[in-house]
Amino acid sequence: MSKLEHAELVDGVREELITYLQNGTVNKQAVARTLDITELGIDEIDRLKRIHFCLSSDVVDFIETLQGRLRRIKTANQRDREITRGEVRGGIDWQATTRVRYTESAGDRTRFACKTPYTEYDIGENLVLKKLLWLVHSTVQEDISDINYDWRREAWPTERIAMFDRIYARNVHLNRIRDGEDIRVTRRMLNTARTARQSLYTDAYRLYDRYRRLLAGKYEDEDVSQLLSNTLVIPERLPRLFELFCIFQLLRCLSSRGLRLQPIESGAKQLAILESDQYTVDIYHDQNGGLSFHVPLSELEGIEADYIDRYQNVQRRHGELVDAFLGNDTQPSLFSGRPDLVLEVYESRAREVLTAVVLGEIKYSDNQQTFTRGLEELLKYIEFAQYEEYLSDLDIDIQGLIISDGVETNRDSPLDGEVTHISASDLISVGYPESWIPTQIR
Structure with missing residues (x-):
């Protein structure tokens, strides 16, 4: 029975890992390979961070309560100016109508410049919200949903993944906001979400800001350090x-x-x-x-011994059969x-x-x-x-x-x-x- 248990190993790694990553004094890709707990070929530390960000309890709780909160999504009422002929849509802008009639239409009295009302969804706080949801949704679909471990099912059971996918794809309010992949979040958008009156947006700001700092390596920030400590180092192996x-x-x-x-x-x-x-x-x-x-088998060439001859025959025959069965090449070796x-x-x-x-x-x-x-x-x-x-x-x-x-x-x-x-x-x-x-x- 091994004497150092999982908790002791994590405690022994945690402080150094955060310090080394913060100072850039260890190879992040090599660390990611070592912490490849799912054997999914995760060799990028940023991808690993995204996965564990989405596994954090704050993100899971945010998604769990999302559907009800989207009913109170904020919009802005806007008016779009439109030139019509023979009909009026919305309020008439008489000053603009007069200008159109006598500069563009030779006194055509059937022309109107109308202010057509419409609802604007692409406001700052909604763009931050949609970017966060796109980040979580794409990570869950591409990296998390196929993980076959209990810790994945605890955070993202199949029912929760299906529920979130349904909301993200079909919610009428979300569909009217620009596609998350095309959103470039600006400082002004973040400030708008941070100062919003609705907790939906302040929570979205808090989570997205934490993700940005995690990706930027701001490990000295307490919440980022805590996230890294709680979720990054949990290998099954x-x-x-x-x-x-x-x-x-x-x-x-x-x-x-x-x-x-x-x-x-x-x-x-x-x-x-x-x-x-x-x-x-x-x-x-x-x-x-x-x-x-690696010592190639050719090192044995010219040495007379029955054992060596038999060993060479085994290695060569092995290569032939691997090629015949699998179509793969092998490199016969004395040692590797x-x-x-x-x-x-x-x-x-x-x-x-x-x-x-x-x-x-x-x-x-x-x-x-x-x-x-x-x-x-x-x-x-x-x-x-x-x-x-x-x-x-x-x-x-x-x-x-x-x-x-x-x-x-x-x-x-x-x-x-x-x-x-x-x-x-x-x-x-x-x-x-x-x-x-x-x-x-x-």
Whole structure:
């Protein structure tokens, strides 16, 4: 039984996550992949924010009471000037009628300039309301409705989705307001909604403003921070959250060693980048980084051994059958894999010289068999890791790190110091071993 429960993991991640996102010092796309709780391919943090904004109780409550409140929707009475012949529609504008008759119609007394009354729905507060509803409706239809988890059904049961879809598509008042996708909300519109007398509009303003600030990364705002804390970190797959928890704790440790977290640029593959006056440290989660962990089967060519021949035959036959059954290509390999954590230490910001590497396996388990498998995987990564050639053949410091959730071991690090074990509960304290940290940055 794992010792760190869901609540502890969330508490351990929450503060760092908000801080790192606020400062731009972690890769938002990499975080989104880690928090991909639905396995729907969500790899955009803004999309993830929209989903969880729509899952929040305030948004759900707003939609639940929407139908009755739309009966009191606000409109403005306007008059449109219209030129008619032989009939009068609405009130006559005599000054304009005289001007039309003697400038355009050569004294035609059957021409009238009329002020035709009409009801205007495209007023500021209605446009804010429609934009909010479009945002929620499109997110529910495209991203939420197909999610097959209890937490989705609690916030958006099928009946509620159908009810909202019916209101959005058929309500006569909403249909007279401009299409939400075409609305560009201005500051004046927001101010009109904020100062409106009806709670329908002030609530719409409050929710839309919170969404804008959430998307803009205003995590220092209490309501935005609370929304992010309550809804963003709720993965069903606890091992993924556990990995992020462990990596954030390692980042905190490295930051205490004088390494400074750097802002992440768009398109970067690193989860985080740290720098000192002399070194640059790239941290990757579930990525190879600048290394390769693939050894092609061709490495065995020319080696005489019955076992090797049989292994090559299996790999080649496997490729042929996969192609025959599925039409997919395969890449037969002697070894292929990817660690949970890759940490690369370079001299200078130019990353011209790789001086040290830490490879890590993170296991959300206190089971000794799981620990044994993870240790074997880690040793393979250390042995087969390549940076142009095998790391073990280069003058590069290689450290192995295995993090478990409470496996009891005789020692934290073997005598040679090649591999260090850390129990995740120790990451919360300051007493865990630091032999995993390369000597260059220790």
